[in-house]
Amino acid sequence: MALESTMNLFVKKTGGEIASQLEACTRCGMCAEACPYYLATGKPEYTPIWKVEPLRKAYEQRFTIVGKIKLALGVEKPLTDADLKEWSKADFEACSVCGKCSAVCPMGIEISSLIATARAGITAAGFAPAGLVEKAETQQRTGSPNGAGEKEFADWYAALEAETGIKAPVDVKGADMLVVFTSLEIGSKKKNLYDLARILNAAGIKWTVSLKARDAFNMGSIIGNPKLQKELAGKILSTAKELGVKQLLVTECGHGFTTLRDAVPNVFGEELPFFVTHIAELLPNLIREGKIKVKEGYFANGHTYTFHDSCKIQRQGGIFDEPRYALKLLAGDTFKEMLPNREEALCCGGGGGMRSIPEANENRMAAFKLKLEQVERVGADVVVSTCDNCQLQLKDGFKHYNRPIEVKGLIEMVADSLVR
Amino acid sequence: MNWQEILEFSRGPMFYGALLFFLAGMAYRLFAVISLGWSKDLAKPRGSKGAGVVKSFLRGGIIFPFFPREKSAYANNPIVYIAGGLFHLSLFVVVVLGTAHMLVWKSLVGIGWPTLPLPIVDWMAAVGIIAMVALIVNRAVHPVMKLLTGPAEVMSWLFVFLPMLTGYMMTHHMFFPYEVLYSLHMISINVMLVWIPLSRISHFMFYFFSRTQHGVEWGKRNAMP
Ligand code: SF4
Numbered sequence: 001m002a003l004e005s006t007m008n009l010f011v012k013k014t015g016g017e018i019a020s021q022l023e024a025c026t027r028c029g030m031c032a033e034a035c036p037y038y039l040a041t042g043k044p045e046y047t048p049i050w051k052v053e054p055l056r057k058a059y060e061q062r063f064t065i066v067g068k069i070k071l072a073l074g075v076e077k078p079l080t081d082a083d084l085k086e087w088s089k090a091d092f093e094a095c096s097v098c099g100k101c102s103a104v105c106p107m108g109i110e111i112s113s114l115i116a117t118a119r120a121g122i123t124a125a126g127f128a129p130a131g132l133v134e135k136a137e138t139q140q141r142t143g144s145p146n147g148a149g150e151k152e153f154a155d156w157y158a159a160l161e162a163e164t165g166i167k168a169p170v171d172v173k174g175a176d177m178l179v180v181f182t183s184l185e186i187g188s189k190k191k192n193l194y195d196l197a198r199i200l201n202a203a204g205i206k207w208t209v210s211l212k213a214r215d216a217f218n219m220g221s222i223i224g225n226p227k228l229q230k231e232l233a234g235k236i237l238s239t240a241k242e243l244g245v246k247q248l249l250v251t252e253c254g255h256g257f258t259t260l261r262d263a264v265p266n267v268f269g270e271e272l273p274f275f276v277t278h279i280a281e282l283l284p285n286l287i288r289e290g291k292i293k294v295k296e297g298y299f300a301n302g303h304t305y306t307f308h309d310s311c312k313i314q315r316q317g318g319i320f321d322e323p324r325y326a327l328k329l330l331a332g333d334t335f336k337e338m339l340p341n342r343e344e345a346l347c348c349g350g351g352g353g354m355r356s357i358p359e360a361n362e363n364r365m366a367a368f369k370l371k372l373e374q375v376e377r378v379g380a381d382v383v384v385s386t387c388d389n390c391q392l393q394l395k396d397g398f399k400h401y402n403r404p405i406e407v408k409g410l411i412e413m414v415a416d417s418l419v420r
Numbered sequence: 421m422n423w424q425e426i427l428e429f430s431r432g433p434m435f436y437g438a439l440l441f442f443l444a445g446m447a448y449r450l451f452a453v454i455s456l457g458w459s460k461d462l463a464k465p466r467g468s469k470g471a472g473v474v475k476s477f478l479r480g481g482i483i484f485p486f487f488p489r490e491k492s493a494y495a496n497n498p499i500v501y502i503a504g505g506l507f508h509l510s511l512f513v514v515v516v517l518g519t520a521h522m523l524v525w526k527s528l529v530g531i532g533w534p535t536l537p538l539p540i541v542d543w544m545a546a547v548g549i550i551a552m553v554a555l556i557v558n559r560a561v562h563p564v565m566k567l568l569t570g571p572a573e574v575m576s577w578l579f580v581f582l583p584m585l586t587g588y589m590m591t592h593h594m595f596f597p598y599e600v601l602y603s604l605h606m607i608s609i610n611v612m613l614v615w616i617p618l619s620r621i622s623h624f625m626f627y628f629f630s631r632t633q634h635g636v637e638w639g640k641r642n643a644m645p
């Protein structure tokens with residue numbers, strides 16, 4: 001029964017994209033060398049393409065003659081529930097869907113998208129990690145994975161006036177820009193709203209927040225539940241349409257951003273009537289276009305800064321140059337690049353829902369160690385990131401390894417250096 | 421049947437049969453994948469898909485594997501890229517730029533082209549054979565490669581290696597009479613031709629799909645350097 005839902009999902013998802021990529025793999029093993037979890041642990045079962053095995057087996061046995069022959073001859077066993085249960089460990093506890101493997105594969109296979117499909121199949125069979133299932137249920141119920149609901153957001157929006165004197169524009173029809181957050185910000189970075197409000201006002205943007213579309217976080221994307229993904233993203237899509245905005249700004253959520261920008265149009269079968277952007281792209285552009293002014297070199301103050309490329313915003317979002325433009329302006333020569341960076345950057349180890357899976361803690365910290373080594377190699381004592389999940393992971397990691405390294409978000413840096 | 425007859429058979433009816441199976445098999449594989457269809461992408465592009473595809477092939481075909489950009493990834497498993505790259509280069513030199521093979525192509529497709537002098541082709545053939553040995557040893561000892569290597573991978577290796585080995589022995593008249601080596605060369609080629617559509621050696625066809633899709637995806641997001 002469980003297997004049947006998996007098979008149905010795989011069959012539904014299998015088009016030329018998936019089939020041709022599965023067929024192209026030469027089993028060369030190169031992708032393993034890209035994966036932070038393999039590199040950190042040396043476990044061969046963490047090889048990216050090995051994480052795709054459930055999908056490959058299902059595809060070959062269902063769609064190819066050779067697969068059917070192999071099955072009939074007993075050379076390969078049919079996919080079982082036990083397989084899915086076993087693969088849940090590698091696919092969820094040792095993969096952040098960071099996409100670095102896709103950058104390294106000599107055949108150009110989008111391995112991480114294939115893994116995302118495999119994860120969806122595992123979830124359909126009911127073998128997703130309990131921690132993620134719980135978060136998904138909480139988000140379905142309350143709107144946010146940490147249970148922050150309308151009231152928590154309303155209180156946060158209300159606090160803006162007390163903090164800054166700016167009254168939060170809530171569900172304003174005809175605004176140009178709808179801003180959506182992540183509930184992580186309510187938990188640990190309330191200041192993001194206050195900082196952002198000052199920046200957007202300084203830029204003269206007509207913005208609004210909403211009590212209906214609040215959280216860009218999408219547990220449906222993380223866990224691989226297409227129905228939930230659609231339901232959660234649908235709220236944001238319908239609100240943005242209702243308010244008639246021209247831009248949808250995602251503050252710091254990485255996967256929420258790519259879900260809304262790249263997946264939602266295809267999930268709903270329509271081109272979006274608004275432009276989806278992220279602070280990593282918007283803030284530097286506002287500076288470049290002269291819409292806001294920052295004190296140049298404000299952060300060139302004896303610290304060494306480096307930038308952490310987030311998998312969803314940078315590698316999969318393509319926003320590499322903008323944050324670097326802002327950082328060079330703000331931190332001058334004290335900004336140093338880690339290596340490798342940009343599309344080949346190493347994941348911080350905490351993406352893809354890993355932070356919600358207690359069983360994954362060891363892997364998460366092991367992978368972080370590679371990031372730590374990179375940071376220390378450039379001698380940085382401040383790491384800047386445009387993703388709040390990465391920021392939390394970096395903080396966790398520096399604490400775990402007892403390093404006095406600071407983590408900063410781009411929003412606070414721009415707000416702190418803003419010339420009123 | 422004596423060796424002369426075996427040779428006639430293996431370079432005659434057997435070869436054409438194998439070739440036909442190869443062509444029909446590959447056509448079927450292609451059709452099976454294409455018939456699954458591609459979905460339309462409605463997301464707004466942030467960069468050029470076309471430029472992404474061009475870069476994807478440049479990176480995939482020229483830069484990989486000889487100039488690895490991502491040193492940290494390659495340093496851990498250099499045999500795959502050095503031996504893998506040399507094997508493909510050798511294959512190209514021998515099968516396309518070797519005079520003997522060019523003449524086979526000419527008889528099949530009707531046109532010929534200039535070829536490289538025999539010593540160069542011969543050296544490249546030796547390089548290819550050594551690379552193949554390195555690749556199979558790597559498959560046997562590297563933990564990741566062991567996991568990814570099943571009977572099918574070993575058979576693929578063997579069915580590619582045998583034509584290379586027999587071809588080399590044949591040019592150097594090693595150990596056996598010429599007709600014997602020539603026959604073995606032809607038989608092994610025929611086996612390989614039949615095996616290709618049944619195996620992952622067919623990646624040379626799907627490579628164009630995966631590289632194109634890679635370029636489209638990364639180009640669209642403006643994430644391709
Ligand atoms: S690097 Fe690409 S071709 Fe090689 S094993 Fe991984 S997915 Fe397959």
Ligand code: SF4
Nearest residue numbers: 035095096098099101
């Ligand atoms: S997406 Fe990232 S974490 Fe997942 S297998 Fe690929 S390289 Fe490893």
